Amino acid sequence: MKLSDVVLALEEIAPPELAEDFDISKIGLTLDLENDIQKIAVALDPTKYVLKRSSEIGADLLITHHSLIFHAVNHINRSLADILKIALDSNISLYSMHTNYDKAKDGINDVLAKKIGLSNLQETEIGRIGTISPCSAETFANHVSKSLDTHVCFTGKKEEISKVMVFGGSGFRDEYLEIAKKNGVDAYVSSELKHDIIRSWEDILLVDATHYATENPGMEELCPRLEDRLGLDVEFIDHNPFIKIL
């Protein structure tokens, strides 16, 4: 299948116009080798490990959530060169779907909400809001931990949880929590919790379930969808950062 035809399908799944302004120049075909595609690899990040595995399984295209080059470059250092070499030698194009796939139907946030088992799902401009059977804060945090198979950090004064907002990746920002508050949310699940957010939003239960564990499922679920749609072999490559807690 022609790369340009694969791209058309990917743009239907995650329309580029959904991307945040800062992100618009970073998504799409970040390495365009104009090659034919028989096999596709999918992963969260285009790390050296992920590229090696993509090469081993014979992928012609690697689709990731995060892009290879986030801040535009004039210089290519050794670490970027190592990754590019694997891609160029194995003729693997790179494609990134980031904030556009966060928001897209059945994208990062929808998969995250499903994993946590939210009901009555409601789409906001950014994350997803839903309900669970009322439970204590600790019980809810424990449920998130098990659903996503990750450690969690949590804080806040809220004691009973039934309305929940989720946002995959780094979603602890004032403007997003403003939306949560307006919607009467009890708990907010995202990652990369910061001190100033803890201080400003102590009336909401804040659950940090790690960037990896809140976004990885959305990429994994992309695989069967792509196989169905394109009739190509699609394989997920998992690269867990293995964060430890003491």
Add this chain to the structure above:
Amino acid sequence: MKLSDVVLALEEIAPPELAEDFDISKIGLTLDLENDIQKIAVALDPTKYVLKRSSEIGADLLITHHSLIFHAVNHINRSLADILKIALDSNISLYSMHTNYDKAKDGINDVLAKKIGLSNLQETEIGRIGTISPCSAETFANHVSKSLDTHVCFTGKKEEISKVMVFGGSGFRDEYLEIAKKNGVDAYVSSELKHDIIRSWEDILLVDATHYATENPGMEELCPRLEDRLGLDVEFIDHNPFIKIL
């Protein structure tokens, strides 16, 4: 003692010209009531709880690390008004020493290095670098956890640790880790670890010891120094965010 005289002493302890560019307009007397100072409260953040306690102990001045208004405002909302009311009714001026106190001698970073027990301390442009007796990554993380009385998250491939860099608060940035790398650092202790940092710096042990636990000691140690210097009563107010881990 006149407020302006207290300010002169504070500016010797944490010279304003040390502040980062983004911070320069945010530090100093953030609420200037031109009052006389008999008693001083010190805390990490000017939260409502901290203001109430400052009022209860009869403080005339509250010194914090973080400023009351970070993003300049035209509007004062209810939450800011609540804090201001306590300060105005109890005649408490507010003073903030932030990135200038991070870098200052015996400031946030020096106290953090001392708490962790680093030897052969070396001052970099931003954090502090020192050594410990060689130990495994897990042992070192455990040592940090106990020294700072906090949970820690850690990750990275480094197995033996002897050279360590510390940076109180939110210090996991590429430009700071570049400095760590150039200095051959094995472990970097700071807070608010992010996914892209984990992916880019897997050769260094990254230890996230929370924003609170890496900065609070520096504010606490300020109290005896101020008492000695000013001959006034100075009291520390601890407001722990109590983050839980599962």
Add this chain to the structure above:
Amino acid sequence: MKLSDVVLALEEIAPPELAEDFDISKIGLTLDLENDIQKIAVALDPTKYVLKRSSEIGADLLITHHSLIFHAVNHINRSLADILKIALDSNISLYSMHTNYDKAKDGINDVLAKKIGLSNLQETEIGRIGTISPCSAETFANHVSKSLDTHVCFTGKKEEISKVMVFGGSGFRDEYLEIAKKNGVDAYVSSELKHDIIRSWEDILLVDATHYATENPGMEELCPRLEDRLGLDVEFIDHNPFIKIL
């Protein structure tokens, strides 16, 4: 009555979307105490004197033309603190309607035109244009002085006046006078006349009737309108700067 309901009424009188771009972030609830409103004070400026009077008459809300904080602040100085203390102690919220009320129907400019007795009123993008019975420049300036009860400064070569443009506040700007010229205006009434304007527009009679006297009437007339609309007690507080002339 809930503050939010009062705000809805104020936004119908002076729609926020009419505000100039530079002003958009400065209008509205500039001190939001989320309190219940029984009595409203109205004034041109939120000065210390005006706040004291508002407190004395038991107002829960003070509506002014100019906002309390024009340039966004990170620091609160003594003079701002004094005003805030009165507002916070007497539980008075603050609301500002500025360039949006200038342009609004029956706003600053309409009231000013009415005070001067203009006929055949025509709304421009910014001020108002109307006619008077033809008279000399000196007679017209004298009429403005009496109508608004203020001294006036005037200049220009125009000798007979019948078409007049008015703009409350600081309206001597080239782009506004361009509009006046296109409309064949003989006299332009506003305030804060500047030297470069005098040099560039000597073919139009320029009448400076002071910022205070051209805007104060519009705020005073707001009172009966609000009483009618809200059924609350509304009281005007006049704070004249008393400029003297020699």
Add this chain to the structure above:
Amino acid sequence: MKLSDVVLALEEIAPPELAEDFDISKIGLTLDLENDIQKIAVALDPTKYVLKRSSEIGADLLITHHSLIFHAVNHINRSLADILKIALDSNISLYSMHTNYDKAKDGINDVLAKKIGLSNLQETEIGRIGTISPCSAETFANHVSKSLDTHVCFTGKKEEISKVMVFGGSGFRDEYLEIAKKNGVDAYVSSELKHDIIRSWEDILLVDATHYATENPGMEELCPRLEDRLGLDVEFIDHNPFIKIL
């Protein structure tokens, strides 16, 4: 005398590097005809009237305080064309000394201070500070009016005046009044007084003595200095805007 030699002398009197940042591109030879100079005209503004008079007296160069083109242009309208035609037909070059001459020794501000009869003159970064025999606010305002032969507007609560700051032209800005306050000034003489300044600085007597009357003397006094220095005929052209008061 060559124009370039005249320019060298003018740059010694008002060094270009003294100009404010916004002004740097606007001063100097604003119409450079590279002609020989026998006779020089001096005026406050390059108005059509001033150009006509310059032509009538046979001037080869017109020196003004304000520049011909303040906002840079791509288009020349009729009014600018009329002025340029007189200059080009009579071969008159134009030179502007503005904020550089305000601050220069014996420039606009020094002449203004002298006219008002200030003693113990002290140079600040911008205006001049000096003393007069203590008198009431009204007496002082009257003295300014007579010294500068102009009407004045004044306001403020200060009752006894002995320390005075002067700033020719449009000098009622917060940052300048901050300097006045720090120096314990009782009265501030300048022009183009604005409402927000009146509200913020009511503890200082503010005297608006018009832009024209505070700057014109400085240009007039330039004439004998230039005659002495250059040995050329130099003539002052006075163009009074004749503002009337009611």
Add this chain to the structure above:
Amino acid sequence: MKLSDVVLALEEIAPPELAEDFDISKIGLTLDLENDIQKIAVALDPTKYVLKRSSEIGADLLITHHSLIFHAVNHINRSLADILKIALDSNISLYSMHTNYDKAKDGINDVLAKKIGLSNLQETEIGRIGTISPCSAETFANHVSKSLDTHVCFTGKKEEISKVMVFGGSGFRDEYLEIAKKNGVDAYVSSELKHDIIRSWEDILLVDATHYATENPGMEELCPRLEDRLGLDVEFIDHNPFIKIL
């Protein structure tokens, strides 16, 4: 005929809203003498030579492609003054139609395409695309040279030419050649060819036919159109830069 009526006709021929963003403030009446127009001169540039000729033939208006003042000015130097003097003394207004006339129907690019004899003309966002009878690169370059009566420089690997894009003036930019490539163009005719363009676009025949020769015809053809439309005398003034080649 009133100047404003001539301007209306010119704006129909080259609608100002077609101009590039950078150009919008530079086109139109660049010297507006509000005079009556009996005779019009047309040329590529408002050089001193062109103004002298305009004066000699008694023109009241000079229409050029390039504007008199490209970068907005605060200062008028001798060279600009010389040109202005001729215009002001002979009462000649100036009008510029630039990037708006490039794109306009029957404008610069259409005339250029016609001169080269392109068929099947297709309008792109910027230039024009058309076809010629297939020929070699050298034959095509020779044809352009003869059609436009100019020397040409050419380069590129393309050997057979049938589809051609033309862009009058300085059109060798990456974004324009991107359009050429998408349209399968064999040769691109424009001017001011640059080294980095040669390196990036070697698969297209690049023909530099000089700025003068690619734009001058479009201005010449404007004359009969204006005569027909306005019933005024219109004369073209040719000012060839005479570039020599060795």
Add this chain to the structure above:
Amino acid sequence: MKLSDVVLALEEIAPPELAEDFDISKIGLTLDLENDIQKIAVALDPTKYVLKRSSEIGADLLITHHSLIFHAVNHINRSLADILKIALDSNISLYSMHTNYDKAKDGINDVLAKKIGLSNLQETEIGRIGTISPCSAETFANHVSKSLDTHVCFTGKKEEISKVMVFGGSGFRDEYLEIAKKNGVDAYVSSELKHDIIRSWEDILLVDATHYATENPGMEELCPRLEDRLGLDVEFIDHNPFIKIL
């Protein structure tokens, strides 16, 4: 030899701090493979042809004047990927010395001046000025053509040439010609001559000797210097764009 040691030598030859502001982020090691260097290739541009030749001759480092990536990228297209693949597969690092080498002693401009045979060389902020035996414009243009083995385009009214300024690459800018004029230069040799420059500077002989021919010699002469200095094998790769003239 270690790449970092080669870089130190290159930085002595062309100090990075000499680079223009726009260029500072583009020079230096643009592809840093941290490899050992035995053989160096030098060329004007890092084209695909040049990379292939570099690979064939076994180079470990390619030094060029122009950088591989001029506008910073987030995306790598096919054409850039093709060049990178050759470099990565053959383990060739890339280094760019651009505007810093233009100005450096014995850099682009010095070599150009020597090629043309200028005497009494004088260094300006940007190009070089020198003298030749007086001759006609045509004779001088012919001499440049032969000295640099290139066609030339020339224009201007100057008839006798003895003082000459040279600037390798794209140097026909108003600010550079201003310097030429102040130095009384008769002829200016550079490349990429533009129409507006021709119109503004007709009193100087402008000689366009192509970007390639004015810069290539400076890169060629770098080879023996590097061989001497480093004791490594250094080979020049010439990639002529072969522009034809009719």
